Amino acid sequence: MCVGQPSKSKASSRVASIGRADTKRRTGRDNILAMIESLRHLVGWIVSSFRSREDLVLENMALRRQLLVLHAQRPRTRLTALHNPRPAVRNAERDTLVAMRIFFVLLCCHFAAGASVAREPESEKVSHPGVFLITIDTLRADHVHCYGYERIRTPALDLLAEQGIRFTQAFTPSPITNSSHTSIMTGLLPSSHGVSDFGVPLAGKYPTLAELLANEGYDTAAFIGAVILDSKNFAPGLDRGFEFYDNFPEFTTTKSRWGRLERRGMEVEQHAESWLNAHPAGAHFVWVHFYDPHDPYEPPPPYSEVYKDRLYDGEIAYADSALGHFLAYLKKQGWYEGAMIVVVGDHGEGLGEHHENTHGIFLYDSTTHVPLIVKLPEERDAGRTVDAQVRTTDIMPTILGLLGVAAPASLDGDSLESFLTGTEAVPRTVFGETEYPLRFGWAPLRSIRKEGFKFIEAPKPELYDLRADPGESRNHYVPWDGTVQKLRKAFAELSVKSLAPRKTSPAAVSANTIDELHALGYLGSADARSATDVPEPSLLPDPKDKIEEQNLLHTAMMASEDGETERARAALENVLQLDESSALALTQLGRLEIASGNYAKAVGYLRRARVARPNDATDALEYGRALELSGDLSGARDALLATLKLNPDQFEARLALGRVYLGLNDSNAAEDQLESAVLLQPGNSEAQIKLAEVLIHQKKFAEAVELLETVSEPSSRNPEIFELLAEAYTSLGRRQDAQRAQSRAKALQDSKRPQ
């Protein structure tokens, strides 16, 4: 199907008055219910008048959908092109729809005329229901009060469960934030939409929920709680269809993680409120992402006190309070009752189960079982619980189905409409996937959860009988087991559809955002590098054998972010106790010692990393940098030449080698390297300044001046440029220019000095 951006005219036609029907519904809820009832009778009458009932059986579900279509339909929109996701509406049904719609609009006019808030012309009374999607990061289903956890208070989630439909057995296909959210937004498995890693762009060919709703005239906005979902770097393409996507600021001077990496739930909520206040009219599709339960667990007071022994729960309780504020705001605006509200966890948290502290590596229920609650407009089917197994990939088709909007043709998920009304209870097959272990050089995992069994495909496969062993603690796998064979067959069938073996997509995360990934506790693809070159994933180590190392590496990353160098060092040294040739630990120790100024120690660790991963270009680069910093210039030269042999396009390596050659007084070789660096990054002033320095060494003053004058824009704040310029001008006999450059350099130096 064709999905485009909402046209300007469509957007501009979204006049201020549309959507006030929400406000009216608050006061006229009972009227609306009575109206629906009357409408139901009328439809029956029309149907029997035109044709026999056998001919046109309008099932409860179909009526529901048509009502919603009518509800969603603005008068100016085409009637016959009802965005019905199923085969075209039959003529007779269309007749009925026409009649229903006329009656519905008449009724709206009737009630609106009597309602005190109604002031607009009648043609603008009907609107789409508001759709609010709330994702709560790292939320285990079994840590929510309405899911039976007595040690926490989650009144907002409990209220939604009371007024909506609660799915007790909902599962995410991915334990990683970006992949999981992309699955929610596209109705596709990670292996289908391809976002298996941070920074992998979502391809334009997969329509997103926001895009489809924007096409329907919705005003769309997204409010994210962590930089990991920022569409500028870690989640490119996830903003597609959102008119406003609340990314993090591009530049920030703060060292604190708040505002730079994370936003607290209340801040996210406030951002959403501000946007809604500025866009009160029209139908809203708003996605709100609360990141709080993600580690590190640092809830604000009073949650830090009340839950001081269970800070993860404290974060959940706090996120719930932010959700509560948001629901209260929707109520205040009169938008709550008429809205569809979906709350879901993106994945769970290991909390030490199966020795996994956080999430991302394994596919056990601890990280894949999430809460899912759907509150329908007018609180229909309030209080229902659905125990059948469902998936978060079902969310997108469900929302579209309820709105009568056609879903894309081939989705991995399917609408849950019949579950919402209790007319269906057939459990859905749940697939799970994680490629995150590849970041560590370990095998990726896949799982299937079906008919009370979970099968995990791994170098050491696992089979659990979930009815007898819900904690997945007794592995029954034997290759000849009938269940194993059946579930493997289901995998194979899915593979034909979407899981075709493919190369891991390279993440587009740039080097400077790797630090942000580390600060959030994740390894970037650049950390794994050559470890993923192994052609057959099953030859990689099983993550089960490596999970303790992962926990320690995670601890080290979080400790480094908090400036706790000693704790980070201790954790990394513990990794080396488990595996003395762990390249990940050796590289990180090397970096840590470089940052601490212990260059000789860094050289030692990075030399060992080089032995462990001889084909790794980045290890060789870091080794070269450590040698340069330790003063071993000829050693640095050899290491940097080695890394460039592995990958000639490394700007950092060219620049460093230029510096090293300059230090070794080989200015011709330095010039070659720096020219290559400038070619690789033409706008990089550091490389240009270094090259100018080399040119001055070579007494090529005119060339140096030419280069420096292009770098020294009026706004340049780097005194080094003007010092070099002064030197070159002096040598060319341009005394006045030299003096001007010299005083500019001095002024810049003075302004940099602490007052």
Ligand SMILES: [Zn+2]
């Ligand atoms: Zn997450």
